[in-house]
Amino acid sequence: MSVIFSAHRCTWCGDCVGVCPFGLIRLEGERLLIEEGCNFCGACVEVCAPGALALPEEEAPAARPETPPDGVWVFAEQRLGKLAPVSLELLGEARRLAEVLGVPVAAALLGREVAHLAPALSAGGAHKVYLAEHPALAHFTEAAYAAALTELARRFRPEIILAGATYLGRAFIPQVAAALKTGLTADCTAFAIAPGPRLLLQTRPAFGGNIMATIITPRTYPQMATARPGVFKPLPAPPEAAGEVIRVDLDLPEAAGRCRFVRTVEEIRERVPLAEAEVIVAGGRGLKDAKHFRLLEELADALGGAVGATRAAVDAGWISYAHQIGQTGKTVAPRLYIAAGISGASQHLVGMQSSDFIVAINRDPEAPIFQVADVGLVGDLFEIIPALIQEIRKGRG
Numbered sequence: 001m002s003v004i005f006s007a008h009r010c011t012w013c014g015d016c017v018g019v020c021p022f023g024l025i026r027l028e029g030e031r032l033l034i035e036e037g038c039n040f041c042g043a044c045v046e047v048c049a050p051g052a053l054a055l056p057e058e059e060a061p062a063a064r065p066e067t068p069p070d071g072v073w074v075f076a077e078q079r080l081g082k083l084a085p086v087s088l089e090l091l092g093e094a095r096r097l098a099e100v101l102g103v104p105v106a107a108a109l110l111g112r113e114v115a116h117l118a119p120a121l122s123a124g125g126a127h128k129v130y131l132a133e134h135p136a137l138a139h140f141t142e143a144a145y146a147a148a149l150t151e152l153a154r155r156f157r158p159e160i161i162l163a164g165a166t167y168l169g170r171a172f173i174p175q176v177a178a179a180l181k182t183g184l185t186a187d188c189t190a191f192a193i194a195p196g197p198r199l200l201l202q203t204r205p206a207f208g209g210n211i212m213a214t215i216i217t218p219r220t221y222p223q224m225a226t227a228r229p230g231v232f233k234p235l236p237a238p239p240e241a242a243g244e245v246i247r248v249d250l251d252l253p254e255a256a257g258r259c260r261f262v263r264t265v266e267e268i269r270e271r272v273p274l275a276e277a278e279v280i281v282a283g284g285r286g287l288k289d290a291k292h293f294r295l296l297e298e299l300a301d302a303l304g305g306a307v308g309a310t311r312a313a314v315d316a317g318w319i320s321y322a323h324q325i326g327q328t329g330k331t332v333a334p335r336l337y338i339a340a341g342i343s344g345a346s347q348h349l350v351g352m353q354s355s356d357f358i359v360a361i362n363r364d365p366e367a368p369i370f371q372v373a374d375v376g377l378v379g380d381l382f383e384i385i386p387a388l389i390q391e392i393r394k395g396r397g
């Protein structure tokens with residue numbers, strides 16, 4: 001089955017070619033070729049002025065809803081009154097998308113006594129902050145947060161909602177999407193806007209990470225997606241960073257759903273957590289043994305950083321999964337990333353290549369990690385790392 005093409009109506013303008021998000025349409029002289037793989041998003045049909053293209057009846061939406069008025073939203077995640085860094089990262093990305101669409105950016109801020117976070121959201125690029133304070137939102141519970149965000153989205157009708165793929169986002173954002181009867185793409189690593197139909201192109205790894213899939217939500221609003229922390233960078237504050245704060249009263253039950261808040265237990269962390277570390281020293285199979293991770297810990301301690309690892313090192317049982325960086329581990333973007341004995345497989349690179357400065361230590365000069373490194377040290381890590389530690393300690397007296 002394919003899009004229905006009426007050659008007698010076609011003016012061969014080629015507008016449909018450029019608008020197909022998947023590049024499936026080609027124009028060869030006076031022949032229009034539509035390759036297999038169409039998911040009937042309707043972008044070509046919409047742009048075709050002479051009406052030469054149509055969706056097959058069973059694929060045609062009853063009526064495409066009109067574009068909602070309220071632009072791009074970011075769920076402003078906070079815990080204990082502190083903004084999660086992913087909120088500002090997503091605001092940066094939302095600004096980029098909103099500029100293409102010509103719409104405003106808004107943040108949805110839920111909690112109790114969280115109004116003090118609104119200026120940071122404005123500085124991050126939110127033209128509007130929807131502030132919903134309610135006793136039921138004092139501590140995170142899926143049902144209360146889902147009810148609140150669903151209600152806000154119903155009232156103000158955003159075109160797009162982005163949220164962090166954090167424990168919290170993963171827990172309740174699917175409930176919001178289900179309540180709004182729309183789609184949701186989880187764990188995205190890139191976004192773009194398809195010209196013409198204003199579709200959000202949501203890219204994420206699929207099939208165990210072996211391909212990157214671009215997913216669209218062509219028939220329902222809002223278009224919803226989550227993205228992993230660390231994938232996007234916050235942008236510097238825009239010149240006119242005074243967003244409007246819109247207080248919204250919500251009628252929420254005191255205790256909604258099956259979960260009940262009991263108490264907060266602060267996690268005890270001995271080392272700097274990977275996602276927040278400004279310096280990461282990561283090791284791979286080149287370390288050869290679990291005991292050699294001690295060397296990386298020493299270097300990380302000297303630099304005030306954290307220790308990361310490749311999946312090869314984790315699978316070998318040398319270090320726990322919590323340290324794994326990459327497609328099936330954590331995504332990080334520290335100021336300094338030192339990769340020791342790591343070859344640079346694409347699945348590892350995807351989790352660390354947005355680091356500000358990358359130093360690679362590998363004895364194989366052809367190792368792919370050198371292609372993303374700012375500084376490459378070709379040599380034996382067991383000689384280079386002790387020398388580095390010594391130099392750093394000497395430098396610090």
Ligand SMILES: Cc1cc2nc3c(=O)[nH]c(=O)nc-3n(C[C@H](O)[C@H](O)[C@H](O)COP(=O)(O)OP(=O)(O)OC[C@H]3O[C@@H](n4cnc5c(N)ncnc54)[C@H](O)[C@@H]3O)c2cc1C
Nearest residue numbers: 284285286310311312326327328329341342343348363381
């Ligand atoms: C679906 C899928 C998901 C995956 N997810 C992840 C993921 O999240 N994270 C991840 O990291 N991988 C992931 N992988 C695995 C990935 O493909 C690679 O196998 C892995 O990253 C390789 O780890 P490595 O670089 O430690 O090992 P290797 O590729 O074996 O590289 C070891 C490197 O150490 C160097 N070396 C050896 N001895 C020394 C020495 N003495 N001094 C200096 N250098 C030395 C070698 O030259 C070599 O380049 C995934 C794979 C798949 C299929």
